[in-house]
Amino acid sequence: MSKSILKWAGGKTTLLPKIKVRLDKISNKENAIFYDLFAGGGSVSFEFSSLFKHTVLNDINKEITDLYKVIKSNPLELIEKLLEYQQKHNKDFYYKIRSLDRDQNYKQLDGITKAARTIYLNKTCFNGLYRVNSKGQFNVPIGRQAKIKIYDEMVFMEIHKKLQNIDITNHDFNYLINNNVPKPGDVVYIDPPYDKISDNSFVEYSTNGFSSYDQERLAKDVKTLTERGVYVIVSNSYTERTKKLYAEFFDKNSIIKVRRLIGASVSSRNQVDEILVDNIKQVKENVNKNKKT
Numbered sequence: 001m002s003k004s005i006l007k008w009a010g011g012k013t014t015l016l017p018k019i020k021v022r023l024d025k026i027s028n029k030e031n032a033i034f035y036d037l038f039a040g041g042g043s044v045s046f047e048f049s050s051l052f053k054h055t056v057l058n059d060i061n062k063e064i065t066d067l068y069k070v071i072k073s074n075p076l077e078l079i080e081k082l083l084e085y086q087q088k089h090n091k092d093f094y095y096k097i098r099s100l101d102r103d104q105n106y107k108q109l110d111g112i113t114k115a116a117r118t119i120y121l122n123k124t125c126f127n128g129l130y131r132v133n134s135k136g137q138f139n140v141p142i143g144r145q146a147k148i149k150i151y152d153e154m155v156f157m158e159i160h161k162k163l164q165n166i167d168i169t170n171h172d173f174n175y176l177i178n179n180n181v182p183k184p185g186d187v188v189y190i191d192p193p194y195d196k197i198s199d200n201s202f203v204e205y206s207t208n209g210f211s212s213y214d215q216e217r218l219a220k221d222v223k224t225l226t227e228r229g230v231y232v233i234v235s236n237s238y239t240e241r242t243k244k245l246y247a248e249f250f251d252k253n254s255i256i257k258v259r260r261l262i263g264a265s266v267s268s269r270n271q272v273d274e275i276l277v278d279n280i281k282q283v284k285e286n287v288n289k290n291k292k293t
Contacts, residue, residue: 007128
């Protein structure tokens with residue numbers, strides 16, 4: 001099973017076997033393109049890229065996609081910088097690195113420094129959260145761990161190798177769908193910031209968060225892709241809204257129990273109900289219908 005280089009709220013490592021069951025129902029995958037539209041920690045892209053002709057790893061978070069571009073092109077320099085950060089780690093150094101995005105020259109920093117900052121903060125901040133304020137500035141306090149290990153060279157090089165057959169894009173999910181990018185027979189995995197179960201639910205992956213309107217337009221896009229003959233698998237929290245939005249795709253295996261490993265509080269890391277739905281049955285039925293007409 002592929003490892004991720006990031007601790008990521010909503011990471012899919014524990015869900016990979018269930019996603020694989022869905023993917024196994026799709027034939028001719030070796031000629032299809034796989035789109036991971038909300039890649040986050042990247043575990044789904046890295047685990048399943050070998051099943052497809054090509055993979056597109058997408059995320060609206062530019063810090064994350066820029067990080068993957070650095071690992072794809074220059075992993076050894078990044079490892080060298082991370083070793084430096086690991087050796088210097090303390091409270092003062094953490095807040096010094098965290099404050100870099102408050103500087104007006106932050107955008108001019110080189111890619112290695114930005115990527116190292118992303119990983120360092122992810123591995124040393126409180127509970128591994130990625131959260132930004134309204135200005136897009138990382139604002140999670142330092143974590144409590146006494147010892148840190150912010151990188152694993154073997155994992156880095158494994159991901160570097162896998163990224164050679166992966167395109168990295170930085171778009172809103174709607175951009176790819178509206179531009180008719182996924183074609184009939186392609187496969188799209190959708191793992192958005194989850195629909196809010198409570199006011200304490202975490203959805204602040206980007207400056208503007210992810211609203212109920214975003215959830216609704218995403219569900220409309222799933223229907224559009226279904227009509228286009230594109231296979232889609234969706235993860236989300238199990239709420240009244242998601243039950244309604246994805247009702248036509250529910251089956252007896254759609255509700256799953258998942259233990260959340262990262263969250264703002266201990267209570268948010270309990271076992272919860274989530275959904276895992278797909279349109280594989282509907283797409284196959286449409287294909288067979290079209291063959292008969």
